[in-house]
Amino acid sequence: MTTSISNFSHIGRRLFLGAALAALAASSSAAESPIKIGSVISATGPASFLGDPEQKTLELYVEKINAAGGVLGRKLELVIYDDASDANKANAFARRLILQDQVDALVGASTTGSTMAMIPQIESAKIPFISLAAASVIVEPVKKWVFKMPHSDRMAAQKVLEDMKKRGFKSFALLSDTGGFGKSGRTETLKTAAAMGMTVADDQQYGEKDTDVTPQLTKIKTSGAQAILVFGTGQAPAIIARNYQQLAMKQPLYTTHGQASLEFVRIAGAAAEGIRMPSPALLIASDLPDSDKQKAVSIAYAKAYQDRFKMDVSTFGGYAHDGLMMMVDAIKRAGTTDKEKVRAALEATNGFVGVSGIYKMSPTDHMGLDVSAFRMVEVKGGVFKEVR
Incomplete structure (x- = not known):
């Protein structure tokens, strides 16, 4: 009987040790995965x-x-x-x-x-x-x-419209794409404009894959808008910039942080010059004071x-x-x-x-983030410079 109990104890210890080693192996495997x-x-x-x-x-x-x-x-x-x-x-x-x-x-x-x-x-x-x-x-x-x-798109709209107001503009045209970002941006811009007392003189849309937005810009040109905001991503806003230049439009052109990239400047070429947009600090990092975190x-x-x-x-x-x-x-x-x-x-x-x-x-x-995370930048000489 004693032998039997001892044998069971030995088996129990072996089972316990085996279970412990398996758990350790599983834990080690998880740690190494x-x-x-x-x-x-x-x-x-x-x-x-x-x-x-x-x-x-x-x-x-x-x-x-x-x-x-x-x-x-x-x-x-x-x-x-x-x-x-x-x-x-x-x-x-x-x-x-x-x-x-x-x-x-x-x-x-x-x-x-x-x-x-x-x-x-x-x-x-x-x-x-x-x-x-x-x-x-x-x-x-x-x-x-x-x-x-x-x-957010709301922050971008706020930053752009604040800059327009500083320049004395009271009305603008909105040109947004039909994708998710453009749709949401349009909604937020219209709400922000109403809250800030800005007039939307024209409200046009374009497809994300459009290769010519001249018809919409032609309407905007005669709309009485004092400035233009393009709300979209991808390459279409660069095409819009070129169409804008071809039409010799005079209203200042803005985009959003969806274009905050030198790739946009490369695609738009000379048409990018003078365009303003809100941007993170990255594009002007070397010009920041050393105290900027x-x-x-x-x-x-x-x-x-x-x-x-x-x-x-x-x-x-x-x-x-x-x-x-x-x-x-x-x-x-x-x-x-x-x-x-x-x-x-x-x-x-x-x-x-x-x-x-x-x-x-x-x-x-x-x-x-809040709107202070944005810097207003302008394309000058093919690079981004902070608007001060």
Whole structure:
């Protein structure tokens, strides 16, 4: 009997030891497995203007982070898909990232349309998500698992209309695209104009893939508008700038932060000269005073990007930089990849210095920026200069 009990005790100890070793192995395996960051961007199609620098930035900084030891002792693995500027593809890729790739967090998409297509699945799966698109509707109303990096369309409208008023303009024409960003921007601009006592002399729209917007501009030319605001993303606003020049229009032309890139200047050519737009500090980083908290991080990002890719940095890549680095910061503060804990850490972000602004998230604000994060810039001599 004693022998039998002893034998059972021996077997029990072996079973316990085996279970403990298995648990340890599982824990070790989890610790050694990479942290998966999923992303859907528009590297091709009309929004490649946004997605190409975003993809380059994400790949560059995942490499840099891993070279420095990773996060929580684990490497990052970037799982990235190109939606070709198609919201339906973004929706399908979101499903793949969640169900097949089993990512820990998401950074992207490039456009408002793609972002909105992805959100229902992300909210259902309860995965922390930072969008690189701008429309207010992404985070208004607040969605528990959704955050975004770019300044809102409402902030852009406010910054532009404030500048118009400083120049003595009381009326303007609005020309917005029919995509998600343009639609939301149009809504916010009309509301902002009414609140600021500005008259919308003409309200025109264009398609994101349009190659000629002369008919709309011809109407605007005789509308009595004192200035023009183009609200859209992609390459179409550069085409509008060229059409504007061809028509010899005199009303000052504004765009939004959707064009805050030297790529816009390159495509528009001489027609970009004199155009004003709100922009993050990144485009004028070298001109900032040393006391500006964003100067060091902006210059470091610009140098890293330009050294690697031999091309100009853009604010769109800057949003990807900030989104990835904020997600990494949240994972570090959470001390885990537990999705709820990472989400809570994102929501508690306070004083995060990015190239796009200094972020302060809260349960009621999943963007974390105000209009002071914008600088008004103007194209002069083919480069951006701050309007002072």
